[in-house]
Amino acid sequence: MPELPEVETVCRGIAEIKDRTISFAKNYRPNLRIPFPEDLSEILTGATVIQIRRRAKFILIDLDNEMTMIIHLGMSGKITLHHTSPYPTPNKHDHFIMHFGDNLALYYYDPRRFGFVTICPTDALDQHQFLKKLGPEPFANDFNGPMLYDALKQKSTNIKQALLDQHIVAGLGNIYVCEVLYQTKISPKKNSNKITKKQAEALVVAIRDVLNKAIEAGGSTLKDYAKADGDLGYFQHQFLVYGQEDNDCPAPHCSDKISRITQSGRSSFYCPSCQK
């Protein structure tokens, strides 16, 4: 999926649906990763958007009927807006559509169908199965060096897997974990419980730094992710290690090349010389 910066970019990209009233909503298949709620269309139609928020990689859309839409983009989910009716005929991967009158429509497109759209009473979001166990937001005060140190100490897996664990810190994905580990000179193979306090502090700084830069660049555009306005993000041009297998390590005095290894079925890119 889109990781945190891409989801943040989508949230900003759909800001104009705020204060707009849903005139039509429809899902075009019964389920994605989870079923669409049976009464989704009835609940949404006539409701007005109060606020758009992000929690981890979830898009939260608060409505004036005390309900909140929860949207997850999975690996290949994409949201696009249309401003002129008649709106396009849904493509076979456009699984959910909302109209806000005749000059604004939101389409949810997801070929791999690992994402989902659901709804939850706003006051019950904290208890929702997808949200209740999430770790802290990377930019929140409760995410800090001592907290991360303690959490990493509990895990017996490698640091790569630990940072992907949404219960430790919410929002990181495969790309940004690779970049963060490169920036902190920590090998993805290092045991999570061997991370020092100093390294935990450095990880907090690097996580915020990498995510901030990615958000500023409008996220990363890979195979099938684009912002809501159809423009592309640019952060992919700043990847130092992700997707750089066999390229020279970008560190000034390093003559090594970037390696790719598989950890728990997912690619990790790193410099064997710089990252220990």
Place this chain on the structure above:
DNA sequence: ACGAGAACCTGTTTGC
């Protein structure tokens, strides 16, 4: 209880 690996899907790229 925990972690590695498989599973869930389709589309695109890579390699023979």
Place this chain on the structure above:
DNA sequence: TGCAAACAGGTTCTCG
């Protein structure tokens, strides 16, 4: 050129 295999931003389930 053509086809099969590998690979892809995530999460959750099963199995050892």
